[in-house]
Amino acid sequence: MNTVGLCTRAAFDQTQGACTLAATELMTLDELYEEFDFLPDWEDRCDFLIDLGMELPKLSSDEKIEPNRVHGCQSMVWLVTELDDSGDEPVLRVRANSDAMIVNGLIAVLLAIYDGKTPREVLDADAAEIFKRLELDRHLSSQRKNGLSGMVTRLRQLAAAAIVDLDQQAN
Amino acid sequence: MNTVGLCTRAAFDQTQGACTLAATELMTLDELYEEFDFLPDWEDRCDFLIDLGMELPKLSSDEKIEPNRVHGCQSMVWLVTELDDSGDEPVLRVRANSDAMIVNGLIAVLLAIYDGKTPREVLDADAAEIFKRLELDRHLSSQRKNGLSGMVTRLRQLAAAAIVDLDQQAN
Amino acid sequence: MKHLSETVLDVRNQFPIFDHPLPKGQPVTFLDTAASAQKPQTVIDREREVCERYYANAYRGVYRFGAMVDEELEASREAVRKLLGAESRDELAFTAGATMSLNVIANGWGRRHLQPGDEILLSVLEHHANFVPWQQVVAATGAKLRFIPLTPAGELDLSDPELFNNRTRIVAVTGMSNVLGTLPPLAELSQRAHAVGAILVVDAAQSLPHGPIDVVATGIDFLACSGHKLYGPTGVGILYGRKELLAETDPLIFGGHMIDQVHQDHSTWADPPARFEAGTLPIVQAIALRPALEFMESVGYEAMHAHELELTQAAHAQLAEIPGIQIYGPPPERKGSIVSFTMEGAAAEDIAHLLDRKGVFVRHGHHCTMPLHTWLGVPATVRASFGVYNNLDDVQRLADALRYVRQRLKLDT
């Protein structure tokens, strides 16, 4: 994966001003929480999301095709998923992109929740609770919420299908 | 015709208190104007209309039938017309009744305009102008106006048809 | 004459309409709440506040005012959800009024699901808004209307075993008659409808202003109501539909916001509730619906019911003393706060006209229920209906004014 690193406050602090996170590391949920708690108001958090978004790994142009489009968002969003069974347990790999940086920032949050998780973990994750913790529920327009929940639904459907498939293979 | 007399201020004045109009006389337009001009406010005029209405000649119960109903009024209205050619010129005879006295009062106004008039006179009469002169246009609810204009339309249609018939007979 | 509790007075004081006497000095005796309720100050102020402080179109802009409007609309939707005990806000669409909601249900669900020979069960009580749309659907689908007859008291006579049968697909009834005050047994209707596989549609335009309805506990599938009867603004209504049903309901009005994708040759629809919210919403009015519901809650539904019952009982008692008056419908204990009557020898229009002179505002006519008036055998009735702001003085003034009517029309001579 050709991932651009995301610069978090944690990483930033450690290096006194220069971002040194390894290029393949995406933000974890805990890092997100920490960052949000540190940022005083919503505008700063948005700025942070935009920064995250500007550094989100890009999809290639042949991945930005109609079958990968997520509808119901105000901006263009493409979502690419695969079940990676190279490790101990199969995990969902999620990549997504929008043309809007603020949306890319929200995608980074989604990736923190879902990317690299087993199908069971995906189904267990309480996205609504996490959005609440990050106050995204309060500050996002209902349109954006719709767009996000469209993506969440898609990921959960994939996870559920994967579980059925895996169970069948197991039998 | 078994008409109950209507007591106008003119007649009332002449006899210092007792109503002496002949039983067959309906109110004329001029008498109406005079009466309305004399009455200070709209409520008094309504009272006058109600009094007029309470003394309006009654239709017989076999005239109060569905074919004679005028729709579009808030109350029940029945309208009976005939072309009376017993005189020099054929004239339209109009009788109408409502169960509501205020509507009967308005019917009395209509009779003053249309009853006993030649078809040509019926078509020439400017009911809108007369209602305006009596300020009925300003004070009647749009529902009542609709009801009244339904009756006016019906009478004008009858007059128009009569003219066509009479012209044909003349040829 | 009984004195009103302080609470009731407080309630009345929240309605600025009563602050000014009529030109001749008479107090306003407003007895037409069933047609439309007066508005408390909080509702009036909220409308003004939206326009003065943060107005924008809804669900369109990300900017501050747009976001505030969206948030307020969703708060209002949530307040409605709570009032109805609905499971999700997505089951509630803002419409132009109960009439619009009922048309959406009849067209959107009825047309799509009815087959020739299917039956729609209505009561004879229905308002034209819950009658004519079904008549149209029947004409388009070949389904049939069947009517629940009334007992002499004007209540639903459910004794005919044929009423609910295996062709019954839809049962559509009013929650409260706008003429007789009758309160159909919704829970029983729901059970019997569901037992034969039919859905229950409730026209709550009249009932909701007198108390909350729990759609889940009662088993209601679709429900319609209007803001202006709920002490709220004109121009806004509510459509409730159970999630699975709303999902299989076609939109009736097409335009912005209700679409998912628009192509030159076809379009796809957004999910409910957006699917039923084409075009610009009655934004300000939908937002100001919330303070209306909060007002009702602050009065308390039990207090409201007790108060309205007292007024209805008083009206029955006082009108019984006036010669020639006949009141239609069930006794006060078994109906909502509506008193419809006729007076022998006096046309409804004359009564309404003469009461107006005394500052007593009632409605007359068929009240958009021609079939019910055919059943009653009278062309028109006079209706006095009570809201939470009325008091016993209002009832007294009604009775006094009716005596004046008799006198003016010379009925006692």
Added chain:
Amino acid sequence: MKHLSETVLDVRNQFPIFDHPLPKGQPVTFLDTAASAQKPQTVIDREREVCERYYANAYRGVYRFGAMVDEELEASREAVRKLLGAESRDELAFTAGATMSLNVIANGWGRRHLQPGDEILLSVLEHHANFVPWQQVVAATGAKLRFIPLTPAGELDLSDPELFNNRTRIVAVTGMSNVLGTLPPLAELSQRAHAVGAILVVDAAQSLPHGPIDVVATGIDFLACSGHKLYGPTGVGILYGRKELLAETDPLIFGGHMIDQVHQDHSTWADPPARFEAGTLPIVQAIALRPALEFMESVGYEAMHAHELELTQAAHAQLAEIPGIQIYGPPPERKGSIVSFTMEGAAAEDIAHLLDRKGVFVRHGHHCTMPLHTWLGVPATVRASFGVYNNLDDVQRLADALRYVRQRLKLDT
């Protein structure tokens, strides 16, 4: 920077929304008037006045408040009649909005009169409200949609002689594009429509807020508009139809007031406009439409046009200096006061979001015109639209904020 005339300042002062700065002290730079206009004080006050002084349901009661409401509604209808130069008030119905009006026209006239093979001529500019309803009618009747193509500047290209042909029954176009500001030549369209026996339907939602349209002189058969874009309340719209056409238009919504007689087995309809006013009207909003029209008249349509043109020209000039911006549509002199654009490298959503931080309120997205955006070849645009209360400072703040966007998104590095 040019200074605004006193008059313009006076106009702005009539809008209380501008009285309060935003939380960070920024002035409100409202550039989304095409989505919905702010309301002058007179409109806000009229709504309050109705509720506080004489509220009642409309066209139902004979009592004082009922009569006052009826009178005010008719005065409002008359004001609309005058604005449109219609021959009679009976040609004007109050609806829930332009979307509803267009649905009534498409369903009520279209469905009844269209035959398979008939053509409906639309432009590529159309808002979904004047597009999706026709798509539905076409699916139901077997008629076909045909599109008037656009010139590269986004104006109507009427050169194809096949556009108007003997199968053309309906020409339905916007009076002004809500994205490009394009002003279709209505008089020419009317002539060419009538020459082939077709009717002309005008979606005036965007055009009417910028100047009156004379339906008779222009030859318009049906017209739709919304109160909330006319500096009036949300929840109310207008349907105009030429008398003979309205008479042969079916109602879309069924219920109270729109009926003549209701029998158990069939019903008959009231004459227009009541036929199209089922249920309780948006009473308060329809009444408060009149002060909105009076406000526009008091500003004067010529002054309004001159002012809005100045703002549009200034916006074009200022935006031209910002790298990466492309403005769509005709030059300012040939369009209404709408400036839609994209900025290379910046998504519309990010632009709108970042402008909001500067108190600059614009809209982004497809603006309910997906087919037009397909034609433009961009998924979304940013739209700044001007109302009579905007000034050159607003334009300046828009330009400044757009420079900030470039900086924040690091587009210049």
